[in-house]
Amino acid sequence: MSHRDRNGVAEVIAEETRGAGPREVPQRLCDAVLKLLPVSGASMSLRGDGMPVPLSASGERAAYVMEMEVSLGDGPCFEAAATGSVVCAADLMSNRDANRWPVFAQQATALGVRSVYALPLGAREACVGTLDLYRDVPGELAAEEALTARVVADMLTEALVKLSQAGPYDVDDLGSWLSPLATAHDDVYRAVGMVMAQLGVAADEALSLLRGHAFAKSRTVLELAHEVVALRTGLDDDLPY
Known part of the structure; x- marks a missing residue:
């Protein structure tokens, strides 16, 4: 990806998060993802003790798919967080992906999700969470789209790190940047x-x-x-x- 294209990603993220309070930023970041990549949904979660902690989602379906993974303790998000590597489920109705995560694949496809692309947030040795991309159609992201997705994940990681280090917040923010989805x-x-x-x-x-x-x-x-x-x-x- 060219320097100009990286700047374009940064501009979209900056525009989406402009004027947002600390707890609104995670949601705005997911909104930016939909403008940058050919996906129908996106969610972010933080790596937690024994399970990921949902942070934000682009819509109700993406939030529910994320909750399914938390409930099942299995899925692309878990694998991406555990390995620090990108995990692609190109077709959840194929034998390959359905056999990897049988219950998750069944429930996700019942909601119309056919493919998932999970990216770690942070380095392999310091993964802080994942960005999960959902598509209604099977197939992997094209090479250029996959490269953009990695750049987006890197920039989202930087945004979350800066957000967690910022402060002090207004009293109305209760000193926390975590979204309502996370605190729930x-x-x-x-x-x-x-x-x-x-x-x-x-x-x-x-x-x-x-x-x-x-x-x-x-x-x-x-x-x-x-x-x-x-x-x-x-x-x-x-x-x-």
């Missing part, structure tokens, strides 16, 4: 803690129990966590949450 996932960690205390299990087992229960009930982990924290449900009828 605090309930998942609270629910994990409650299950750990109730059952006397380690954090990874508690998270696995939450995922299994959510899958059995056709819910996302976040939806189940909200109920557990609100004392409306437990993982077992005998658990007095």
